[in-house]
Amino acid sequence: MHTFEFIRPADQAGAIATAAQSKTAQQGADVRFLxxxxxLIDLMKLNVETPARLVDIxxxxxxxxxxxRDGGLxxxxxxxNSDLAYHEQVQRDYSVLSQAILQGASAQIRxxxxxxxxxxxxxxxxxxxxxxxxxxxxxxxxxxxxxxxxNRTLAILGASEHCIATNPSDMCVAxxxxxxxxxxxxxxxxxxxxxxxFHLLPGDTPHRETVLEPGDLITxxxxxxxxxxxxxxxxxxxDRASYEFALASAAVVLTIVSGxxxxxxxxxxxxxxxxxxxxxxxxxxxGNPANEGTFRQAADAALRHAKPQTENKFKIELAKRCVMHSxxxxxTS
Numbered sequence: 001m002h003t004f005e006f007i008r009p010a011d012q013a014g015a016i017a018t019a020a021q022s023k024t025a026q027q028g029a030d031v032r033f034l035x036x037x038x039x040l041i042d043l044m045k046l047n048v049e050t051p052a053r054l055v056d057i058x059x060x061x062x063x064x065x066x067x068x069r070d071g072g073l074x075x076x077x078x079x080x081n082s083d084l085a086y087h088e089q090v091q092r093d094y095s096v097l098s099q100a101i102l103q104g105a106s107a108q109i110r111x112x113x114x115x116x117x118x119x120x121x122x123x124x125x126x127x128x129x130x131x132x133x134x135x136x137x138x139x140x141x142x143x144x145x146x147x148x149x150x151n152r153t154l155a156i157l158g159a160s161e162h163c164i165a166t167n168p169s170d171m172c173v174a175x176x177x178x179x180x181x182x183x184x185x186x187x188x189x190x191x192x193x194x195x196x197x198f199h200l201l202p203g204d205t206p207h208r209e210t211v212l213e214p215g216d217l218i219t220x221x222x223x224x225x226x227x228x229x230x231x232x233x234x235x236x237x238x239d240r241a242s243y244e245f246a247l248a249s250a251a252v253v254l255t256i257v258s259g260x261x262x263x264x265x266x267x268x269x270x271x272x273x274x275x276x277x278x279x280x281x282x283x284x285x286x287g288n289p290a291n292e293g294t295f296r297q298a299a300d301a302a303l304r305h306a307k308p309q310t311e312n313k314f315k316i317e318l319a320k321r322c323v324m325h326s327x328x329x330x331x332t333s
Contacts, residue, residue, distance in 0.1 A: 002047065002052075004053060004054055006054050007053055007055045007056065008055075009056075011060070012060055012185065015033065015060065015217060016185060016216075017187070018031060018053065018055050019214065019216075019217065020214055022215070029214070030052045031052070031053045032049065033054075033116075033217060034056045034057065035057060035078050035114035035117045036109075036112035036113045036114045036117050037112070038109050038112050038113045039120075039122060043122065046129055046130075046131065048128065048131060048138060062077040063078040063080075064076045064079070065089075065090075070224075070225055071225035072226075073090070073093075073094065073223040074220050074221075074222055075115050075221045076219070076220050077218045077221075078114045078116065081105075081110040081114070081171065082101075082110040082111045085098045085101035085110065086098070093226035094174075094178060096177060096178065096233060097171065097178060100170040100174035100234040100249075103236045103249075104169070104170035104171060106242070115171075115220075116218040118171045119198065119218060119221070120210065120212075121167075121168055121172075122168075122209070123167065123168060124153070124166070124168050124245055125154060125166070126146075126150060127145050127146050128165060133145060136163050136202075137165055137202070137206045138207070140205070140207045144161075144163055144164065147164055151310060152312050153270075154166050154309060155167075155272055156271050156306040156308045156312060156315050156316060157268070157272040157276050157303075157305065157306055157307075158272045158274055158276065159202065159273055160201070160202045160203050160206070162203070163206030163273065164273070165273060166270060166271070166272065167199065167269070167272060167275055168245050168246075170246065170249065172195075172199075173234070173269035173275045174251045175275070176196060176267035176276070177252065177267040178251075178265070179194075180195040180221050180222060180223050180224075181194055181222045182221055183218070183220050185216070187214075187215040196277055197211065199275060202273050227253070227255055229255060230253050230255050230263075231253070231331065232253050232254075232330065233252045233329045234249065234326075235250050235322055235325060235329065236270075237249065237322050238270075246270030247270050247315060248318045248319040249269035249270050250326040251267045251268075251269070251326075252266055252323075252327055252329075253265040254327070254330050256331060259289055260287065261287070261289070261290050261294070264281070265277070265282060268319060271306070271319050278302040281299070281301050281323065284297045284300075285298045290331045292324075295323070298327065299320035299324045303316050303319055306319075
């Protein structure tokens with residue numbers, strides 16, 4: 001691990017001003033915000049992340065969960081995953097989010113990990129985490145050995161010729177299905193970003209993972225008012241039941257009236273380069289009966305544009321079955 005300066009700002013403005021001095025908001029940045037540090041510190045130990053300064057934001061007033069005037073929910077950047085998962089209103093109105101968080105990591109990590117940190121969680125691709133190997137995400141232009149190498153766990157949706165790394169988050173899949181928004185404060189002021197626009201596809205610039213710019217601080221995440229009577233399920237398929245990342249997962253939020261699906265939100269995890277919302281699957285479900293034929297059409301639609309690599313073609317069928325089974329669970333709950 002490289003040496004670094006530890007800074008504890010007195011207020012939000014001080015944190016932003018310090019971080020704005022960074023050359024880039026992406027990997028290799030001079031400055032990093034420190035919340036739980038459950039991913040950042042690991043990457044610093046591996047010399048994948050080498051910030052010169054860490055800005056501790058844990059004492060800033062960003063740790064509350066509050067109901068909004070319109071009945072939605074505001075989740076502070078430093079709210080711990082465990083507190084969010086067990087929050088009464090989350091369990092009642094946004095159960096897919098609670099389910100997703102509780103299926104991620106371990107209890108100890110959930111007690112430390114934060115909302116904003118989860119949004120910025122970086123890939124588990126073995127080439128990214130090994131500085132002896134080339135990686136376009138870590139060193140732009142160096143190549144992507146995963147394309148012809150070990151790629152069993154990597155992405156089949158949203159990949160490019162420069163990167164096929166998978167987004168590892170469970171929580172973000174649920175947030176995508178819930179149509180959350182991310183609120184950001186930066187040197188140029190504040191802005192709100194729809195959750196689906198927050199993470200970037202790798203394209204030609206896989207080192208840019210989000211829309212954040214130098215100095216940008218995530219202050220909170222907003223959830224819209226809950227849909228009355230919605231059925232919510234998060235299903236995660238993995239190699240083992242404990243402390244493992246998804247090979248495929250699905251977050252489902254459905255409204256069903258008289259046996260017909262009137263509203264559907266579907267997001268996939270473990271298969272995309274970002275949390276993968278599927279408007280194709282949603283369109284296949286909406287207005288149709290809640291039965292096996294409809295579920296199969298939705299699953300096929302969700303994976304229609306999948307492009308597997310040498311070791312992960314199995315993910316196509318696995319993800320389809322994940323979508324179908326999550327829909328069954330939602331409609332029978």
